[in-house]
Amino acid sequence: MTDTSTSPRRAARPPRAPRRDAAENRLAILDAAISELNHNPDASLETIASAAGLSRRSIYGHFSTRDELIAELNDRGIARVTAALTPIRHADARVALALVGARLWSEVEDVRVTAQLAIRGPRREIVAEGLEPVRRGLLAIVRQGVGAGQLRTDIEPRTLARLIEGAAVSVLDEAVRDDISYEEGHRLVMLVALSTAGLSWREAAELIDASPELALEAQPEASTSLSAHSSGAQA
CATH class of the missing domain: 1.10.357.10 (Tetracycline Repressor, domain 2)
Structure with a gap:
């Protein structure tokens, strides 16, 4: 007789928590933005990234535009x-x-x-x-x-x-x-x-x-x- 039973479904994997370094980088960007924008309201994303100690590529991984930040x-x-x-x-x-x-x-x-x-x-x-x-x-x-x-x-x-x-x-x-x-x-x-x-x-x-x-x-x-x-x- 053929066994028609099915194996239990694999439990859904919980959403992955953000990597610690990614979360810390995001907060560093936000803190740097507060500081830079208070000195220069027109500060660019590149300026903010530099103040946060991050590359231009890194900041665009978190905020695609200055308005979003x-x-x-x-x-x-x-x-x-x-x-x-x-x-x-x-x-x-x-x-x-x-x-x-x-x-x-x-x-x-x-x-x-x-x-x-x-x-x-x-x-x-x-x-x-x-x-x-x-x-x-x-x-x-x-x-x-x-x-x-x-x-x-x-x-x-x-x-x-x-x-x-x-x-x-x-x-x-x-x-x-x-x-x-x-x-x-x-x-x-x-x-x-x-x-x-x-x-x-x-x-x-x-x-x-x-x-x-x-x-x-x-x-x-x-x-x-x-x-x-x-x-x-x-x-």
């Missing part, structure tokens, strides 16, 4: 900013608002040129969509403050939230233009956000000085290096 930098930046800002809560909406400004500055200060390029550049609509959770959080803080009588009530909350966002971004523009210090930018972004929200300059300064959680040393240290963040890499 910048897109990944944007995506990682969005994720980092969202993770830092969306958890912010405080019983006093004024303090919460200042914290949003302070944490935002902490995340973008060392990458101010590439951050400005992301917000103002050709991918600004994609970046804006990615930052929507941050905008929702800001609007919630504004509504909290308006409801509690802590923030101005003469402007509709959604409009006020957009104006506060614009004020914070203007600090980034000024930081790129005038190369302001980390300490100066930290205080400035809180002052302009609070002033836009309805506080006088004296009230804003007094609130900042009286709130330990707003002190420069109280802010979490941002990591602009990408070595702690893994992503798909190519061999």
